[in-house]
Amino acid sequence: KTSTYFIYLNRVTVSQEDPNGSDATIYFRPELYAELAKISIGPCDMGDRNKWLAEIPLTSKDQLTRDDQIISDIYVVRNGPLKTSCEVEVDFTLVPLASCRDEKILLKVKSDGEWKDIEDIQQEISEKDAHISFKTCNLEAFVAYVEIHSDVVEVTPEGYTYTCEANGEIQVIPYDDREVQTLKDNFPDAILGIVSVSDTIEISSDGADTMKKTTIQLPLDDDDDPDAQLVVIRYNDHKVQVLDKSQCHMKKEKNIVRVEGLGVWSYAVAKIRKIFLNMRDSIKREFLLIFGKVHLCSICTFIDDTQRNMEEGTFFFWIECIDKFRLQEDIEIKKRAGLIEIQSSRSKDIALRQNETISLTIDGQVRIHDPDPPEKFQITFLVGADNHLNIPLEVHRDNDSIPYASLTFTDNDSDKFLHCVNVPVRDLSELPSDEITARQISKANEKNSLREELRKKEEAAKQILSHESLMTLARELSENEAEKLGLQLGIDEEVIKKYKDNYEGDTVQVNFLILCDWRGKTPRATLVDFLISSLKTTGNTEFSALVDKVRSKGRSLVKEDFK
The missing domain is CATH 2.60.220.30 (Chondroitinase Ac; Chain A, domain 3)
Incomplete structure (x- = not known):
């Protein structure tokens, strides 16, 4: 106009x-x-x-x-x-x-x-x-x-020692006390596990010789807290890991923590509440949130009251990922424009990365009311952008489908379930927009499915980490590969040296002892995940994929797997 x-x-x-x-x-x-x-x-x-x-x-x-x-x-x-x-x-x-x-x-x-x-x-x-x-x-x-400016130095094959001029130790991404305090003030439940965290040092590589050892010194407050545990947080392009003292080499002297690493990882050290040692996914999310790597959002579902035709059963769903900091303000603005939030449809807090894509599947007794619908519905999240879909739908009675307009949101890369909204089609045909309420269906089934999935993973861990299975893997690893893997898994260098001295010339036995030392008494599903990622990190991507594949079949490794 x-x-x-x-x-x-x-x-x-x-x-x-x-x-x-x-x-x-x-x-x-x-x-x-x-x-x-x-x-x-x-x-x-x-x-x-x-x-x-x-x-x-x-x-x-x-x-x-x-x-x-x-x-x-x-x-x-x-x-x-x-x-x-x-x-x-x-x-x-x-x-x-x-x-x-x-x-x-x-x-x-x-x-x-x-x-x-x-x-x-x-x-x-x-x-x-x-x-x-x-x-x-x-x-x-x-x-x-x-x-976002940070200090960048190039590391030559001979190595490099970097000291930050700003604080005398190391600083690549500064820990912003004001931002974290604002986060805690506005959302007290967002940061519960991390007590304090250092600056982070980010290390990247062009792919050449990524298994070099790295020693990092990071400053952290020296307050003694009997309820806190010191951990190392390391991350790369694909994942975040929280490691305690049994899983990595770290030494604390006054307010300086010295960390020894292997491979290309970025590092920070943190004090966390001890009860969160068994809730490491929460620590990962808090860390990424503190350093702005992810953003807390809610998936909100609105019905457009201005374009709804109850007689024909047509309506528009406006679906949007809204930053938690702007949530209430955005909902009020949309309400004034005729977009009514469907009751009980809002998701829990979801941590989204920049450019992360959410896939939407539509099911039930509805269909797209568009002569040229897109092949798929996706929201690619951008900070500060308009992250919404406006979808024209119509009620379509079908006895073979559930009597709901069902929206399922998953992560596009991993297919991880994020959120689900189920709106009765009867409500869409009969009720005013401000009375429409989403329903929880098959919640018990979802819990049972999750419980069954966890049970299967634990059973698979017993197979893949059995002594027979680990011996099979030990036979396939070279001495050098097993040593790199052991260090990556957190086995002390002196322990590996002791095994080599005691079983000189018996590579398979040394490899087996390294794997058994790492596994401990009880095989667990999380240990299998750690083994898969560690094999990949040490350059053994073929074995990493193989372990993952065999784990999915719920059995142990056998010699034929490596042919």
């Missing part, structure tokens, strides 16, 4: 807003109207978001170590590209992360098929948002981002 005019210094400027209702606006002189009549600017379609992310130069699958952070939607020119005879002004609003407020906001734009940074931008930043504008006469797409 082009209904607004502005007069500046005797010049008339026309504003052309996004017809889809986003906050992007083009300002231009009236004589350019013919060049811009069909053009608008707005966020890319959710179905295209992953495609755009793949081509933007600053994005990467390396979610844990990337220095550039997208903080806006990816805006695209519709019916474009935009090419004008003189400059137009593009204006948009974003809500930057609290941790990015002190960072300079940058813009990357696409024109003539290439992405480039634009230097001349205007920005007005308040407590709530940032107002950004820039001028151009050639535009296809743009995105806002910030650079």
Whole structure:
């Protein structure tokens, strides 16, 4: 629409807003109207978001170590590209992360098929948002981002000793007390296990000789707390591990913790409440939350009261991943726009990474009310962006399906279950929007299924970690491979040396003792996970995949598996 005019210094400027209702606006002189009549600017379609992310130069699958952070939607020119005879002004609003407020906001734009940074931008930043504008006469797409600066040093094959000038020990990603305190003040239940945590040092590699030993010194407060346990938190591109003193080499002297590692990992040390030693997934999530690697969100499901036809049984579900910090404010804004949250449909807190994709499956007595529906429904989460789907549906009676509109959300990469919403189709046909309530169905079945899955994993662990199975693996490992694996599993170097001295020349026996020492008295499912990841970390990806495959079959390793 082009209904607004502005007069500046005797010049008339026309504003052309996004017809889809986003906050992007083009300002231009009236004589350019013919060049811009069909053009608008707005966020890319959710179905295209992953495609755009793949081509933007600053994005990467390396979610844990990337220095550039997208903080806006990816805006695209519709019916474009935009090419004008003189400059137009593009204006948009974003809500930057609290941790990015002190960072300079940058813009990357696409024109003539290439992405480039634009230097001349205007920005007005308040407590709530940032107002950004820039001028151009050639535009296809743009995105806002910030650079998260850290010290970077290159390590040569000879090694390198790094000391941070700022604190005398090591600092790559600073631990921001203010951010963590804000998190604790707003959400007291978000950080329960971690008492204190050091700065983190991030280590990356181009793939060459990734099994070098690394020694790291990190500062941590020296307060003695009988209820706290010192742990090492290490992570890479794919996972996070919480290791206690029995699983890694660490030594504490006053306020300095010395950690010895093997392979390419990033490290931090933390004090956690002892009761959380058996709840390490909680510690992992808290750590990632503290350092901004993940963001607490809720999956919310709304029904659009303005587009609902009860007689025909048609309606729209608006589904959105909303940052927990903005949850109540967003829900109130949507309510005023006619989007009514379905009662009891909101998910528990979900920790999402930047660029993480959630898949949605729709089932039950409903079908897509669209002549050209997408092949699949996905939400790719971006901080500061509009992370929603608006899905047209209609009630479709089918005795072979459950009498619900059933929405199931899973992680796109791992198929991990995240959330489920089940809305009775009878309610969708008869009740006012503000009375529609989601139901919990087959909850007992879900619990039983989870219990059965855990039981099967524990039974499989007994097989894969039996002495016969470990002996089979010991026969296939070389002396060097077993030593690397043992160190990765947390076996002390002196213990390995003792086995070598006592059984000189008997490689299989030494390998077997290393594996048995690590396994301990009781085989557990978590130990199998650790063995699989450790084999992969030490470069033995083939054996790692094999152990995982055999574990899934619920049996032990046999010689024929390695042929």
